[in-house]
Amino acid sequence: MPQCSGRRLAGRTATAGGGCATQQSRGVPAPESRCYTLHSRGRLCYTVIMIELLTFSTDDLRPSRDQVLQNQGIPAGVAVPAEIDALCSNAIDLMLEIAAPAGVLLEISKPDFATVYQGQGQNEASTPVGDIFPRAENLALFAATLGQGVSREIKNLFESNDLALAAMFDSAASAAADRLGELAEIRFAEFLDQNGRNTPETCVLRYSPGYCGWHISGQKKLFEFLHPEQIGLTLRDSSLMEPLKSVSGVIIVGPKEIHSFPMSYPFCSQCETRGCRERIRMLSAD
Amino acid sequence: MSILTEIVENLIVGDDEKVSALTQKAIDDGVLPKQILDDGLIAGMNTIGQQFKNHEIFLPDVLMAARAMYAGMDKLRPLLLKEGIPSPGKVVLGTVRGDLHDIGKNLVGIMLKGAGFEVIDLGNDVSPEKFIQTAREHDAAVIGMSALLTTTMSAMKEVTYQLKEEGLAGRIKVIVGGAPVSAEFAVEIGADAHGYDAANAVERVKSLISEN
Numbered sequence: 001m002p003q004c005s006g007r008r009l010a011g012r013t014a015t016a017g018g019g020c021a022t023q024q025s026r027g028v029p030a031p032e033s034r035c036y037t038l039h040s041r042g043r044l045c046y047t048v049i050m051i052e053l054l055t056f057s058t059d060d061l062r063p064s065r066d067q068v069l070q071n072q073g074i075p076a077g078v079a080v081p082a083e084i085d086a087l088c089s090n091a092i093d094l095m096l097e098i099a100a101p102a103g104v105l106l107e108i109s110k111p112d113f114a115t116v117y118q119g120q121g122q123n124e125a126s127t128p129v130g131d132i133f134p135r136a137e138n139l140a141l142f143a144a145t146l147g148q149g150v151s152r153e154i155k156n157l158f159e160s161n162d163l164a165l166a167a168m169f170d171s172a173a174s175a176a177a178d179r180l181g182e183l184a185e186i187r188f189a190e191f192l193d194q195n196g197r198n199t200p201e202t203c204v205l206r207y208s209p210g211y212c213g214w215h216i217s218g219q220k221k222l223f224e225f226l227h228p229e230q231i232g233l234t235l236r237d238s239s240l241m242e243p244l245k246s247v248s249g250v251i252i253v254g255p256k257e258i259h260s261f262p263m264s265y266p267f268c269s270q271c272e273t274r275g276c277r278e279r280i281r282m283l284s285a286d
Numbered sequence: 287m288s289i290l291t292e293i294v295e296n297l298i299v300g301d302d303e304k305v306s307a308l309t310q311k312a313i314d315d316g317v318l319p320k321q322i323l324d325d326g327l328i329a330g331m332n333t334i335g336q337q338f339k340n341h342e343i344f345l346p347d348v349l350m351a352a353r354a355m356y357a358g359m360d361k362l363r364p365l366l367l368k369e370g371i372p373s374p375g376k377v378v379l380g381t382v383r384g385d386l387h388d389i390g391k392n393l394v395g396i397m398l399k400g401a402g403f404e405v406i407d408l409g410n411d412v413s414p415e416k417f418i419q420t421a422r423e424h425d426a427a428v429i430g431m432s433a434l435l436t437t438t439m440s441a442m443k444e445v446t447y448q449l450k451e452e453g454l455a456g457r458i459k460v461i462v463g464g465a466p467v468s469a470e471f472a473v474e475i476g477a478d479a480h481g482y483d484a485a486n487a488v489e490r491v492k493s494l495i496s497e498n
Contacts, residue, residue, distance in 0.1 A: 072345045072389070084346045161356050163396070164300075164349035167389060210437050216384040238384045240411050267436045272465040 050191055053231065054103030054144065056183060058096045061146075063175030068092060071171035091168035095146075095176060098153050102231040103144030105184055105251075107191075113139050113250060116221045117214070124213030128261045128276070129250070137202060138253040140188045143228035144180035145246035146173055154245075173245045181206050181247040188251050203256045203283055208249035209239070212276065213267050216240070222248060256283050289315065290326045293358065297330030298337075300350025305330075306357040319365040323402065327358045331400025339485040345393065352396040359399075373404040375495040376426040380412035381464075382441040387434035390464060393484040394430060401488050414444040421458050427495050430487065433464040442467070443475040450476065459494040463487055 066076040068088050074080060108116070113133055117123070123130065133139060150173050157166030185204050192198045209218035219239040223229075226248075234242045241248060252259070260280050263271075287295075289312045296304040305327075312322045334351040337343045379395050381388045388410045395405045406424055408416060417429050429449075433439040442462050449455045455476070462472050463481040472480035479494055481487025 074344050080344060081347075084344060087346055158392075161353050163353050163392075164346045167349055167392065168346060170389070210384070210435055213437065215437050216435070236411065238411050238413070240384060240386055244386050244410075270436045270439070270466045270468070270471070273434070 049107040049109075050140075051106045052104070052187065052191075054105055054184060054187060056101040056103065056144075056180065058099055058101070060183060061099060061101060061176040061179050062096060063092060063172055063179060065089070065092075067175040067178075068168065068172045071174050072168065087164055087168050088172075091165060091172045094153070094165075095150060095169055095172040098147075098149045099173075099176060100147030100149055101144065101176075101180060102147070103142065103180060103184055104226060104228050104231050105140055105142045105188055106226050107138065107140045107188075108225065108250075110134065110136070110139065112225065113141075116141065116225055116250070117218065119209070119215060119218030119221045122215035122217050124215075124265065124267055126265060127213030128265065129207045129212065129214050129252075131261065132207075132254075132258050133250070133252055135258040136252045136254040137199070138188075138192060138197065140184075140251045140253075141222055141226045141249070142181070142184040142188070142206065142251055143222075143226055143231070143233055143241075143246065143248035144177075144184055145228075145231060145233050145241070145243050146177055146180070147245075148232065148243045150245045151243040177245045177247050181208075181249070184247075185251050188253070192253065198253075199255075201255055202253055203259055204251060204253050205259045205279065205283075206249050206251045208247065213265060219248065222250075259283055289317065290322065290329070293322070293326035294330040294333065297327065297351055297354045297358070298333055300347065300354050302350075302354040302357040305354040306361060309358040309361040313361060313365065319362050319369060320371050322358075323362055323366065323371075327355050327362070328400060328402050331355055331397070335397055335400065335485050335488065339483070345389070348393065348396065352400065355400055374402050374492070375428065376404045376406065376424050377428045377430055377491060378406045378408065378417060378421045378424065378426045379430040380408035380417060380432070381410035382431050382433045382438050383411055383413045384441065385433050385435055385438040386410045387464075388432070390434075390484070391430075391432035394432070394463065394481065394487045397484045397488045398430075398491060401492070403491065414441060414448055417445050418448055418452070418454070418458075422454075426458065428459045428461060428491055430461045430463070430481075430491070432462075433467060436466045439464065439466055439471065442477065446476040459497070461487060461490055461494065 065088055070076055117129060154166060154170050157169055185206050189204045210216040216239045219235055223235050233246055236242055289308055293305055293308045296308060309322060334348055338348050377398055379391060381391050395407045398405050406420055408420060421429050431442050446460055449458055459478040461479040461481055462477045469480040479490040481490050
């Protein structure tokens with residue numbers, strides 16, 4: 001499914017679990033950020049684009065118990081034995097102790113994103129992202145990782161046969177990685193707010209290669225533009241990211257309507273996760 | 287209560303230390319290793335599998351029981367090898383290339399081990415070549431592939447295609463599973479079976495091996 005929760009730019013409030021994309025609002029140094037003013041035929045265009053290295057507080061990443069348990073196939077709100085609750089809590093604490101999160105965010109023009117999206121030419125003929133991004137107001141590429149230590153710990157726990165903790169730790173890390181994507185969205189929204197580039201009805205959603213017909217090989221072009229090697233992220237030959245507990249994609253900013261699409265793409269009939277419906281429902285509920 | 291029943295009951299509650307100690311005691315008491323395996327460890331995992339299928343327990347319960355089973359197997363394995371007791375079959379398992387989702391695949395592996403199968407788990411992001419090469423090297427009867435993404439499930443077809451090209455189709459059976467994978471898709475790509483959940487996957491693997 002696309003990796004996103006919906007949020008509006010104007011009047012947006014912090015989301016559960018912190019909501020600060022960087023440590024800037026917590027009185028610690030601001031992330032490394034550079035902004036550029038675009039020129040066109042010698043004339044100033046007054047469009048500020050940005051590239052930013054993101055830092056995250058581990059508190060911002062803390063996933064909820066329900067998120068982690070849902071990743072284990074346990075529906076939200078279901079009562080579980082105290083032993084499982086304790087396991088979940090331990091796994092979250094351990095994961096946050098080990099995580100070394102970092103991210104990078106790069107604003108990108110539509111023509112450039114068209115090149116990124118084209119990727120290796122393996123996308124489905126028609127996809128939600130392909131239909132949505134031409135109608136966007138602003139776009140940014142992002143990538144973020146929990147760091148190699150998290151992946152190493154998952155492997156260690158499985159190898160030592162601590163299976164329940166290993167799987168719970170893995171689920172906690174997946175939820176935290178997803179949170180990194182949310183925080184990147186929030187940071188880009190803040191940037192647009194600060195530069196007066198939003199409208200009251202603008203919504204921000206992220207989409208990732210590998211989901212909804214955007215082929216996983218699209219990561220290669222995305223990495224060529226974004227250069228997340230600077231935060232320790234690399235691509236395997238298969239286009240999976242290393243470390244594994246990482247997220248990447250495009251943040252699409254535009255009117256709410258552009259993000260709403262029917263499940264009528266050919267590949268939708270095979271999809272069982274249907275996470276897109278929850279995203280669209282959240283947008284409608286805003 | 288017999289010692290085998292005690293093993294079953296302690297395995298179900300995930301007490302690895304007790305299962306290990308009871309397995310050693312059963313060995314010391316002269317219970318046949320195959321009987322300890324079948325009526326203790328496998329019987330316990332069968333119960334766990336059924337409870338999970340019926341939504342009576344959760345994934346962590348299964349994993350705690352699996353750890354207890356492994357503790358018992360650590361005691362039994364040398365004896366089973368010494369007595370030349372074969373496993374029901376070897377299964378090469380993995381999540382396909384480009385896909386990192388492996389909770390379902392791990393569960394299938396655990397349930398297969400719990401049913402006595404020898405499992406070679408290749409992890410995630412496994413290339414078609416790696417599946418086939420490993421199955422050849424280990425003389426595996428079955429390749430099991432998992433995918434969560436519609437964009438990666440096509441990699442399964444590469445495996446069935448290559449097996450056919452190399453004349454291995456039918457000798458090495460293929461079972462596929464994962465959220466977007468259907469029985470129709472399995473037929474379409476030439477797989478031998480589709481497992482719709484972990485318990486079903488074990489049943490299907492048993493059927494595939496009995497056909498060989």
